Amino acid sequence: MIDVQDLSKDYVQKRKDPGLRGALKGLVKPERKLVHAVRDLSFLIREGEIVGFIGPNGAGKSTTIKMMSGILTPTKGRVLIDGRDITRYRKEVVRNIGVVFGQRTQLNWDLRLGESFELLKHIYQIDQSDYDRTLDELDQILGIKEIIDKPVRQMSLGQRVKGDLVASMLHSPKVLFLDEPTIGLDVSAKFALRKFIKEINRVRKTTVILTTHDLGDIQELCERIIIINHGVMMEDGNLSQIVDRIAPYKTLVVEYYDEAAPEHPRCEMILHDGNVAKYRFLKNDITAADIIADLSKTASIKDVSIEEAGIDDIIKIAYGA
Amino acid sequence: MGKVFRELIHYMDVTAQVIKMAVMTIIEYPSNIVGWMISNPLQFIMGFAIIKFVVESFGEINGWNYGQLAFLYGLSVISHALSMIFFVQGWFMGYYVIDGDFDRYLTRPLGVLYQFFFTNINIFGVTDLIPGILVFIYGCVKCEVTVNLLFIVQVVVILIGATLIRGGIYILLGSTSFHTRSAVDFGQYTQEIMDKTTMYPLSMYPESMQFILTYLIPVGWISFYPVSALLGIDSAYNAVLVPFITLGVGILVMIVAGVYFDVGLRKYESAGN
Amino acid sequence: MYILKTQIIKSMTYEFNVYGNIIMQTIIMITSAYFWRALYKGRGMVGGVDADSMLTYVVISSALSVLLITNVERRIQMSVIKGTVATDMMKPINIFGSYFAEDIGNITALVFQNMVPILIIGSLMTGIPRMADIRDLPLFILSVLESFLINWLIAALFGMIAFTAVNIDALIQVKKHLLRLLSGSIIPIWFFPTGVSRVLESLPFVYIYQLPLSIYIGRGDRAQHLAQMRIQLLWLVILAGVFYFVQNRVTRKVMVQGG
Numbered sequence: 001m002i003d004v005q006d007l008s009k010d011y012v013q014k015r016k017d018p019g020l021r022g023a024l025k026g027l028v029k030p031e032r033k034l035v036h037a038v039r040d041l042s043f044l045i046r047e048g049e050i051v052g053f054i055g056p057n058g059a060g061k062s063t064t065i066k067m068m069s070g071i072l073t074p075t076k077g078r079v080l081i082d083g084r085d086i087t088r089y090r091k092e093v094v095r096n097i098g099v100v101f102g103q104r105t106q107l108n109w110d111l112r113l114g115e116s117f118e119l120l121k122h123i124y125q126i127d128q129s130d131y132d133r134t135l136d137e138l139d140q141i142l143g144i145k146e147i148i149d150k151p152v153r154q155m156s157l158g159q160r161v162k163g164d165l166v167a168s169m170l171h172s173p174k175v176l177f178l179d180e181p182t183i184g185l186d187v188s189a190k191f192a193l194r195k196f197i198k199e200i201n202r203v204r205k206t207t208v209i210l211t212t213h214d215l216g217d218i219q220e221l222c223e224r225i226i227i228i229n230h231g232v233m234m235e236d237g238n239l240s241q242i243v244d245r246i247a248p249y250k251t252l253v254v255e256y257y258d259e260a261a262p263e264h265p266r267c268e269m270i271l272h273d274g275n276v277a278k279y280r281f282l283k284n285d286i287t288a289a290d291i292i293a294d295l296s297k298t299a300s301i302k303d304v305s306i307e308e309a310g311i312d313d314i315i316k317i318a319y320g321a
Numbered sequence: 322m323g324k325v326f327r328e329l330i331h332y333m334d335v336t337a338q339v340i341k342m343a344v345m346t347i348i349e350y351p352s353n354i355v356g357w358m359i360s361n362p363l364q365f366i367m368g369f370a371i372i373k374f375v376v377e378s379f380g381e382i383n384g385w386n387y388g389q390l391a392f393l394y395g396l397s398v399i400s401h402a403l404s405m406i407f408f409v410q411g412w413f414m415g416y417y418v419i420d421g422d423f424d425r426y427l428t429r430p431l432g433v434l435y436q437f438f439f440t441n442i443n444i445f446g447v448t449d450l451i452p453g454i455l456v457f458i459y460g461c462v463k464c465e466v467t468v469n470l471l472f473i474v475q476v477v478v479i480l481i482g483a484t485l486i487r488g489g490i491y492i493l494l495g496s497t498s499f500h501t502r503s504a505v506d507f508g509q510y511t512q513e514i515m516d517k518t519t520m521y522p523l524s525m526y527p528e529s530m531q532f533i534l535t536y537l538i539p540v541g542w543i544s545f546y547p548v549s550a551l552l553g554i555d556s557a558y559n560a561v562l563v564p565f566i567t568l569g570v571g572i573l574v575m576i577v578a579g580v581y582f583d584v585g586l587r588k589y590e591s592a593g594n
Numbered sequence: 595m596y597i598l599k600t601q602i603i604k605s606m607t608y609e610f611n612v613y614g615n616i617i618m619q620t621i622i623m624i625t626s627a628y629f630w631r632a633l634y635k636g637r638g639m640v641g642g643v644d645a646d647s648m649l650t651y652v653v654i655s656s657a658l659s660v661l662l663i664t665n666v667e668r669r670i671q672m673s674v675i676k677g678t679v680a681t682d683m684m685k686p687i688n689i690f691g692s693y694f695a696e697d698i699g700n701i702t703a704l705v706f707q708n709m710v711p712i713l714i715i716g717s718l719m720t721g722i723p724r725m726a727d728i729r730d731l732p733l734f735i736l737s738v739l740e741s742f743l744i745n746w747l748i749a750a751l752f753g754m755i756a757f758t759a760v761n762i763d764a765l766i767q768v769k770k771h772l773l774r775l776l777s778g779s780i781i782p783i784w785f786f787p788t789g790v791s792r793v794l795e796s797l798p799f800v801y802i803y804q805l806p807l808s809i810y811i812g813r814g815d816r817a818q819h820l821a822q823m824r825i826q827l828l829w830l831v832i833l834a835g836v837f838y839f840v841q842n843r844v845t846r847k848v849m850v851q852g853g
Contacts, residue, residue, distance in 0.1 A: 363772075530628060
């Protein structure tokens, strides 16, 4: 479906020294520096996959997704969508993709939402019957028809993102690119958006590529993740396998009746604060039940809970923090 | 051939929708209409008044009398107005480059330049058109031009060519921002220079400047050469041929601008995040 | 002072802006110079001025235009559109004061970046634009200061309209055209018919460009200049009064509404 080959992107960055002297110097002789934003990325994405790109800010994930959607021209390498190079055959290939970029909207700010849809209908040459059917279908998932007559400038961020999602799906693309789609959304809007992504993936077999900082997005949506840092691929694979490999531990949180918290030989106590203690242990070394049993011999336990080694741990490790 | 035709129909269809939306947007903000209806005509009425005052103080300008100057000025303002409607966004291209607004155009199955200009079509440009047409008619009357089919064809051809020349120059200037990555709006300056060089006879300037404005930055073809030919001010210019040269120059400038834009677009970096 | 300094740095940041502006302004100046040269060809005095004085007028007018750039109207509009007016106004410093400082900072940067190159290129082209009578220099400087203030006050007053009608883009354009054409910056109003120029002399615009320029090229005698400077001062006082009045009204209105 999507074939990414040796993808690289370099930028020339101008460096500016701070202060008035720096400004003056930049005027006469600006310093230029070559930045490798993305280096030699290669991977394959099959139809119907949901792939999450994660990595710290400036790691190159946005650059990658923008090259994959035809916005940026790669310095080296290429992106094939359905076997066709998106840079070379942009106009044809983009008919098969939909794009939603977080904070930015493709909707007309001043007019009612439906007007923006109408324009897209003309741009993508969608038949009236197809258009109606798609809109009905998307309406069932997102409830878009209740806001279709509202001017976009009066919408909440959540409503606007809904509008943008529908706008990007009107022409029934095979691939949907989402760059930080949930950024700034409240819980219910996030929930609706995730449901939407899962539904279109299930029903329409739409391939979804997204970048995100939201761990919930990844946990809920992505089977496969690609971790990028410093423009280089760090990990690519099944989410749970990566978690097991990089962070094969869990954390047990115990609340006692008093402040004396005992140690445990096969755990590392990573926190002891008042009545609460946190123990980290390897998943395949010991079970939580055994630890609780051991601990309850020496102290009286009020409450316990288990924290899974989360994506955040992975990210911390992957980012080298 | 069939493919080109279908493509054309597609673009026309989108254009109609875009114009419909532009008009709806204008209706959303009625207070703006009043502002532009005053502002744009005012500028050209004043410009025209200045020509009159100059002619009264100095007599003819390089052998051009008042009527001929009105004809020149009117024609120039009309092509200016047309370029404002279709190509004014070129002035602000830098802001689009910096803000990453080309992302959207690049992910749609239409030409990027087309989308850039037409989804931002500036219907308000019509307010420039009206004073232009009025002055032009005034000039026609003063010069006692015989209005026949040939004349109308000539004027239309000139206007198309002139609008393309202006548009091409805006694109060329705007496309520099792909390389500089800064938002500079040279619109006001370009406008000022164009005013002086298209609304007054080019022949009043020194030869070196005339050469530049004929061959390098072909501003002379917007109004000076065509009008010289049409009004028979200089018999060296053939009245049948010159309008088509203007059109040819316009197409050429557009092609060069389009290529330069494409080169720039490849360097497009979207908005950093 | 801090606002002023950051603005100077900001203005210098984009080298392309800087060079582009200089080139464009120079081209405009050269075109204007040739324009007048062509008009004056074979003529002595027209409108009480000869060709050389007119070229000096053009060069100094270009240089002066650098001093008369304002951003205050856009700043006010932005703060209204973004809805930050109320918080801006709560700040311990007067927002109009800080806009003023920004404009000054901006211009200070531009004096070195643009005005000096323009003057140098202008001098190469037309010869050094000498003052007609060097003893008028204090008068000239004073009138330039006043014209700067008048120009800024007019811009600020236009900006205040943003408090009532949010989008003032078109109005800013109207102001710009009025200023360009009625101030004598492009064409001195002594070329206008007497009736028109008399009307214009009672408006503030001519005192922004034409008065300092007339003093510079020595059109008219000192008595006339002094008389005109009195009108200039009068306009400055009137505009400052109106500004003060409007500013208080606007501030109160914003405070009452709470933004």
